[in-house]
Amino acid sequence: MARAVPTEPRSNRVQRTTPSPTQRRGLIRNLEDIVGELRKVIWPSWAELRTMTFVVIVTVVVVSIMLGLIDYVLTQTLVKVEFPKIG
Structure with missing residues (x-):
């Protein structure tokens, strides 16, 4: 059986009102x-916006290629070290 939880009297409760x-x-x-x-x-001009967008896209592509190469090299190294018969 659930116990009764004591509650505050109705006079002490905070009433919701509409914003004043x-x-x-x-x-x-x-x-x-x-x-x-x-x-x-100070918003950038269209030329500045294109230049910055191009820089961001090139940076993302270069970093993605670098991380992919690092992942590939580490994977191949671990396969040859851990499982020499498979690699």
Whole structure:
């Protein structure tokens, strides 16, 4: 049988209420601040954006190839050391 868990009297419970107008104003002010900060950002030009994107893609490809080669070499080395009859 489940034991009764003591609860707070109803008068002490926190009641949920709708947000007050000042809380709503705080949300609107926050959104206005966000938009204002985004307007201050110096966005890159299309040429800069293309260049940076190209650099990122080339870097990812080069690092992927390097990691693939390292993985292949280590795998082949371990196969020959651990299982000499198989390799």
